[in-house]
Amino acid sequence: MLTRHRDTASSVLHRPVTVAEAVDLLADGSASVLAGGSWVMRGEIRGDGFADAYVLVSGLPELLELRRTDDALVIGAAVTHAQLARFLAGDPHLAGLSAAARTSANPAIRRVATVGGNLATIDFAAADLVPALLALSARVTLVDAAGERHLALADYLASRPDAAPGALLTQVTVPVTPGLTVHERLTMRVAGDYPVAIVDAHVRLDADGLVDEATIAVGSVEPVARLWPSLSSRLVGAPLDAGVAEATARELAGELRGRDGVEAQGWYRLQVLPTLVGRAFYTLQQETGQR
Amino acid sequence: MTTELTVNGSPRAVHNPPMTPLARVLREDLHLTGTKLACGEGFCGSCTVFVDDEALASCLVPVGSVAGASIRTVESMATPRGPLAPVQQAMKDTDAVQCGMCFPGILTSLTALLDENPRPDRADVETALVGNICRCTGYERIVEAALGLGTETGAGA
Numbered sequence: 001m002l003t004r005h006r007d008t009a010s011s012v013l014h015r016p017v018t019v020a021e022a023v024d025l026l027a028d029g030s031a032s033v034l035a036g037g038s039w040v041m042r043g044e045i046r047g048d049g050f051a052d053a054y055v056l057v058s059g060l061p062e063l064l065e066l067r068r069t070d071d072a073l074v075i076g077a078a079v080t081h082a083q084l085a086r087f088l089a090g091d092p093h094l095a096g097l098s099a100a101a102r103t104s105a106n107p108a109i110r111r112v113a114t115v116g117g118n119l120a121t122i123d124f125a126a127a128d129l130v131p132a133l134l135a136l137s138a139r140v141t142l143v144d145a146a147g148e149r150h151l152a153l154a155d156y157l158a159s160r161p162d163a164a165p166g167a168l169l170t171q172v173t174v175p176v177t178p179g180l181t182v183h184e185r186l187t188m189r190v191a192g193d194y195p196v197a198i199v200d201a202h203v204r205l206d207a208d209g210l211v212d213e214a215t216i217a218v219g220s221v222e223p224v225a226r227l228w229p230s231l232s233s234r235l236v237g238a239p240l241d242a243g244v245a246e247a248t249a250r251e252l253a254g255e256l257r258g259r260d261g262v263e264a265q266g267w268y269r270l271q272v273l274p275t276l277v278g279r280a281f282y283t284l285q286q287e288t289g290q291r
Numbered sequence: 292m293t294t295e296l297t298v299n300g301s302p303r304a305v306h307n308p309p310m311t312p313l314a315r316v317l318r319e320d321l322h323l324t325g326t327k328l329a330c331g332e333g334f335c336g337s338c339t340v341f342v343d344d345e346a347l348a349s350c351l352v353p354v355g356s357v358a359g360a361s362i363r364t365v366e367s368m369a370t371p372r373g374p375l376a377p378v379q380q381a382m383k384d385t386d387a388v389q390c391g392m393c394f395p396g397i398l399t400s401l402t403a404l405l406d407e408n409p410r411p412d413r414a415d416v417e418t419a420l421v422g423n424i425c426r427c428t429g430y431e432r433i434v435e436a437a438l439g440l441g442t443e444t445g446a447g448a
Contacts, residue, residue, distance in 0.1 A: 013292075013309035013355040034356065041312060041351040042332050050310060056356055082345075106422025107400065108348040109333045193334075 012053040019062050019143055022168055025055045027145050029165030033057055035078050036112035038105075039121050058114065063170055073097075073174040077116025081129070082107070084115060095287075096181030096200050097174070100132035103185065116169045119153070122160050122224075125259060126194040130157070131219035132183050133172060134227055135200035141171040157224055179204035179213070180287055184280040185220075186272055188263055195220050196264040199276045203240065203284055211235050216277070221269045223259050230255060231277070240285050246278030294358045298323070299367040309355025314338040316354045317364060325365035325395040336423030339396035340364045346403035348422070365395035368402075378402055381436040389427035397423045401437050410441045 014031065016022040025031055031053035034040055043050050057063055063078035066087050073094065075084060081101045088098035104110060104127075118127040119140065130153075138153045144167040151159070153172070181202045185195040198219035206212040214232040219225035234248050253273055258266025295304050298321060305320050314328040317340065326349060327337035333348035340349045341363035368376040375383065378401050382388050397420065404411055404419035411419070416437045420430065 009308045009311075011308065011310040013353065015355075015358075034353070036351075037353055037356060038333055038348075038351045041310075041353060045332060054310065054353075058356065106334070106336070107403070107419060108336060108339050108346055108422050109351070111345045111347050112333075112351060 010052070011050045014053060014055045016055060016057070016060070019060055019168065019170060022055050022057050022060065023143055023145060023166065025053075026168060027166040031055050033116075033120065033168065035063075035114040035117045036080060038109050038113040039117060039124060057116075057168065063116065065171065068176075071176050073176055075115050075172045075174070077119075077169045077171060078114050081105070081110035081113050081115070081118075084129075085110065093176050093178075094136070094174070094181060096183040096202065097129070097132045097136060099183040100128040100200070103183075104128035115172055119156070119172070120160070120169050125223050125225075125261070126198070126220040127225065128183070128185060128195070128198060128219065130225040131198050131200040131217035132181075133174065134217035134225055135181065135202045135215050136174045137202075137215060138172050138174045140169055141173070142167045143170050144168070154227055157226075177202075177204070180284050182280045182283045182287075184276050184283065186276055194261075194263055197221050197269050197273050197276050198225070199273070199280045201277075201280050201284065203235075205240060205288070209239060209288075211238055211240055218256065218273065221256055221258055221266075221273055226256075228252070228255075240281060240288060242278045242282035242285055245281035246274050249274035249277035292355060294354050296354075296357065296359070297361040299363060305354065307354055310353045311355075312338075312350045313340070313342070313352040313354050313357060313362070314349040317349065317362070323364045323366050327392060327395060329392070330424075334422065334424070335393070336396040336400060336420075337393050339399040339423070341399065341403070344406075346399050365398055368398065376402075377440055378405065378437075381440050382433070385432045385436040385439070387428060387432035387436050389425075393423055393425045393427075397425065397433060401440075404437070405440060411437065412441075413438060 014025050032051040034054035034056045035058045058078045063076040065076040066079050067074050085101040088094050118129040133153055139150050140156045142149050183200050185198045187193050187195050200217045202215045204213040214235045216228045216232045218228050231252050253270050258269040260266045292309050293304050293306050305316050317323045317326045329335045329337045331350045333351045338349045339346050343360050378398050400423050416434050
């Protein structure tokens, strides 16, 4: 049973040296995972407080893995945004994910905030990496006392509120397939704050330049990032056109429920979302023109 | 709990609960008050220090998570009677400093930028400073000072 304290004074910190040891410490649900700390350490300000105990996973070698093959990218859950951005710099197949890692928050936070923390923090609606990885059809690896299992990211996100305690997210696997990717975010300032809305897209064109496949994901608009399958399917078979994408998104925007937050109200997020979709497709158009 | 660290080149042992923010330990236990603890959320940048050569928001770093690490604060940039580090001297030369609250973090963020990119352009400098909030200066002289450093070698910490 997880109990909370108002400040940090009562919390214990475990420092396991293996995934098995970490999983053992997490098994009874009395401890929480600590990776970069950028969410956990703000618990007092949010009013969430702190857990009895934390299990520090940021030094586990398995969680620091970062490797790319011709057809997949494997990201350890404790890899930071800054490490991921450096690793992906100039990778033409993963431009959207690279931008998400490179532009979220600010440099000092990107050097501590981890990929796993972005995915596992239920209350963090504005995480940039979540829609970026959804658009790439990423899968996550979870390890618990029963062993290792793999889930599509979308299924993992849906399962989080009711998940039994004790599972540790260890890796994210991204299939690298042909196509273009983009990450667009709208912030109230130029940078450094939470985005009002995020749009990620992965699009593959056929030989005639028509959209053959599209996967579009939306972040920060609803409480949890999600795929937008109806928009994706409506754009298949059409030319890559920012105006069409924006108009179609405006037509379908009623499918989403905007969340109210301190930086923007829900109606505003829905209002700007189609424009952001248009910007994303304009970026893809520009990239296609350059090829 | 005792946590052993190397702070500005010297071995130190601190005795705090492990989830205590590193910024608080630096200020209240080690009296290194150049590091500010302002927003406590990683947004303002005034607590930025180097942890194993990475410039981090030390308000978000639990001290227990950096046991054994090497910490460098703004106090390491120059000795009281020695010359200023180039990035400090540049701020002085351009009269960029006003109240000074944000400057330890700005110096650290710019040092991190110049270590990685010795010849940044304006966009690089502005991007590097998005997490450092200054309420006095309007940033222009800070950016100009950093751009001037880009023509020299070694920002130095």
